[in-house]
Amino acid sequence: MDGIHDLGGKHGHGPVVHPPSEPVFGSDWERSVLTMFPAMAMAGAFNLDAFRSGMEQIPAAEYLTSRYYEHWMHSMVLHGTAAGIFDREDLAARTRHYLEHPEEEAPKASKPEQVEALAGLIAHGDDYRREVDAAPRYAVGDTVRVLADASTTHTRRAGYVRGHVGVVTHAHGAYVYPDTHATGEGENPEHLYTVRFTAEELWGAEAGSANTVVHIDLWEPYLTTA
């Protein structure tokens, strides 16, 4: 999607405000939202790529002015509604209720088997690498150009590298293809490469771009021979 989330190279977002330290969770509710991610994924509401795609559908002005875990809630409501877990009217009514009764906590339940599943997930993660029969089309050292086409659905083909020429620095083997995995069209694993671009190629002879390169990981369908 050619959305506001595709931020690389954009101007107007100001300096990086970096407090020397900050709490891991800015508010208590963020703890719940963090855990809703694996909980809802385990319930089949979304996979990682669909989850990212959901965040990309946040209206642009809201995307830039909302907190990180707000983005998460947005995608969870979108997918959770589609999966029949949430009903928007019910959710709105309950939200009003808790806003009027901030001292009231959400109901409690114990799920020791979920704690165990989370411990396994945190320790081992997921596996996105896949074996494929197709040989990789590119090798380390090859010069490639990123497809310049616009995009209407989820993609990791960042806007700032589209149409630009770089050199393959790593060929990683095949991985789940986010563009179709996000839309429910399947994993369709594709070869993944790290491609290096000079700053001059991406931005021209901008001040500060001397002696600078940018690497990004790109799937084979994003590339053509330069």
Next chain:
Amino acid sequence: MSVDQKIQPVEGLSMHSDAELAARAKAMEAILVEKGLIGSDAIDYMSSVYENEVGPQIGASIVAKAWTDPEFKERLLADATKACQELGFGGMQGEEMTVLENTPDVHHLVVCTLCSCYPWPVLGLPPNWYKYPAYRSRAVRDPRGVMEEFGLDLPDSVEVRVWDSSAELRYWVLPMRPAGTDGWTEEQLAELVTRDALIGVGDVTRPGV
């Protein structure tokens, strides 16, 4: 600490107050609990892992080991996932990791322009600035300017290599060991290594230098 002291500019613009967001999260949690899809103990467990166990001190300890054990350093640079596994570290959002070695001639910087991909098993959950638009937009276009804002002024003779984490591969930085730390223990060295240095917006310096 009040909410106002914690927020960053992007949060100050939010259309929703912290109270509204808390109410929405509670409403979602209530539905998930009623449907048997989330446990309160699971919420306590997962948040506690990232609040108390998994954080940048892990990355710092791995760096200190690499500084003091050349064979481990070689393994770390060749296959960071495997080398970290030796020490019991790895997993979610760091299933495949690559460690990038800073040298006098090359400095690495890690970003995710499209979302907020970050090596959780060794750095924990990302800080807010890593997730917000300013860093994500500028790290690939003006990395030297961004690093200057963090107090790191690199001469043009040092090549800057930016890594945009767009796939399920996670990158982090092995900073240079500061001079004057000969004979320091791993524990002493680890204390010098900051989260910012592991992302590449900072460097490691000896106190008083």
